[in-house]
Amino acid sequence: MQKRALIVGLGIAGMSAAIGLRRAGWTPVIVERAPGRRTGGYFINLMPDGMEAAAGLGLDHLHTRSPEAGSTWSLNRRGHRRPAPGWLDLPGHPTAMVRGDVEAALWHRIRPGGDDGIEVRFGTSPLEITERDSAVEVLLNDASTGRRSRETFDLVIGADGLRSTVRRLVFGPHERFMTTWNAMICAFPLPGQAPSFGAQDSLISARAGRAVWVFGLADRPPTALLTYCTKDIDAQFTGDRTERLRTVFGDMDHPAVRHVLDALPTTPDYLFDSVHQVKMERWSSGRVMLAGDAAWCLNLFSGMGTTAALRGGAELGRALEEHPDSLGAALATWEARLRPFITTHQRMARLKHQWFVPTNRFLGGVRTLAMHLAVNARRAATEERLLQAAAPVRGPADRAVAE
Ligand SMILES: Cc1cc2nc3c(=O)[nH]c(=O)nc-3n(C[C@H](O)[C@H](O)[C@H](O)COP(=O)(O)OP(=O)(O)OC[C@H]3O[C@@H](n4cnc5c(N)ncnc54)[C@H](O)[C@@H]3O)c2cc1C
DSSP: OOOEEEEEOOSHHHHHHHHHHHHTTOEEEEEESSSSOOOOOOEEEEOHHHHHHHHHTTOTTOOOOOOSSOOEEEEOTTSOEEEOOOGGGSTTOOEEEEHHHHHHHHHHHHSTTSSSOOEEEETEEEEEEEEOSSOEEEEEEETTTTEEEEEEESEEEEOOOTTOHHHHHHTOOHHHHEEEEEEEEEEEEOSSOOTTSOTTOEEEEEETTEEEEEEOOSSSOOEEEEEEEOSOHHHHTSSOHHHHHHHHHTTOOOHHHHHHHHHGGGOSSOEEEEEEEEOOSOSEETTEEEOTHHHHOOOGGGSOHHHHHHHHHHHHHHHHHHOTTOHHHHHHHHHHHHHHHHHHHHHHHHHHHHHHSOSSHHHHHHHHHHHHHHHHHHHHHHHHHHHHHHSOOOOHHHHHHHO
C-alpha cells in the first residue's frame, strides 16, 4: 500500500516536497490555510543551483523575468544617481522572477490533472498532531465548512512558513527557534517604474539603518522593498502601516522614493513583516518533519530561501527513494545532505544584510566604497572586452613582422 504524507502549506517548500514524495512512490495530501492559491508576490532571484533544482523537479513552465536592458542606480542624498552593482550582478548570475512565478510552475505539475496530480485542500489547517506507534494522527479544521476531522498519515511535513503551526504544535514555541534580526521589511509590486528611469532599471537608496530598493523586471512593472532596522519590533505592528513607513522614509526626499511610498496605500498585495532566521538542532522528530522557512528560514537577505526550498523537496524524494523501508534513515540522510548548505547560507545572510541595508554609518561607508570598487572593476572589465573585440586579428604576415 502507498504511504500517505500530509503536507501543511502550499508554498514553494510544500509543493516541492510533494513532487519529491510522489517520485518516491508516496501519496501526498496538501492542506493550505488560505481559501485559494496565491499569485503575484515579491521579487525573487534564483541562483544557478536553484535553477538546477527547479529543472530537477521538472518545472518546465518556470517563467523568468531577468531584465534584458536597464541599469542599477544608487540614489544619493542630493538626489543624484550613480551606476551601482545590482542584485543580479552577484557572482553566479542569478535569474529574476517573482515568487508567484515559482509557485505557478510548481502548481502546474502538482495541480489535479497535472503531471503529479496531488490532492490539495484549501481553507484547511491542523489543530492537533499526535504521533502514535506507526502513524501520525492529525485533527484537521476546514474553515470553509467548520468541519473537523481526524486522519492518520505515515508522515507529516510542516511547510507552513516562518511562523509554522506544525513547528509550534510538535517542536515548541516560536521564540525557541526564531532569532530576531531587529529589522522590518515591506515588499510589494509597483504599478509602474519611478519617473525618469528606464522600465527595467533597478534603484537603491540606502542610508544607515534604512533602504529602499526597486527591482526592475523584464515583462512587468518593478517590485519594491522597504527595509529598516529597529529594536522595537512589536511597536512596528501597531497603528497604520503606511504612516509608519512614511515616518521612517519620509525624509529620503527623492522622487523615486516618493513614488514608492505613494504606491503603498493602493497595493492589495504586500508583505509587511519582521525579519528572522529559524534555527533548529533537528528538522524532524519521529514521523513529523519541517521544510522550507518553517525549518530553516534563511530570510530575504540571504536570497537563497527559494533555492533551499526547491532543493529540500528534491532531496527529500531522493532520500525516501534510497531508504524505502526506513523513514528514520531517509530523514537523517535528507538532513545530513542539506544541513551544510543551510548553515553556510544562514551565516552569509549576515554579510548580505549589510549590502541590503547597512546597519550603521561606518558599515554604510564600507558599503559605498565596496560599491564604487565593484562598479569600477566592472567598467574596467567591459573596456578590456571592448578593446579586445576592436583589436585587429593578427594574421601570419603580422606574426612574421612581429617576430
Ligand atoms: C521579501 C522577500 C524576498 C525574498 N527574496 C528571495 C530571493 O530573492 N531569493 C530566494 O531564493 N528567496 C527569497 N525569499 C525567500 C523565499 O520567498 C522563501 O524562502 C520561499 O518562498 C520558501 O517559502 P516556504 O514555502 O517555506 O514558506 P511560505 O512561502 O511562507 O509558504 C507557507 C505556506 O503555508 C501556508 N500556511 C501557513 N500556516 C498554515 C497552516 N496553519 N495551515 C495550512 N497552511 C498554512 C501559508 O498560507 C503559505 O501558503 C524572499 C522572501 C521575502 C519575504
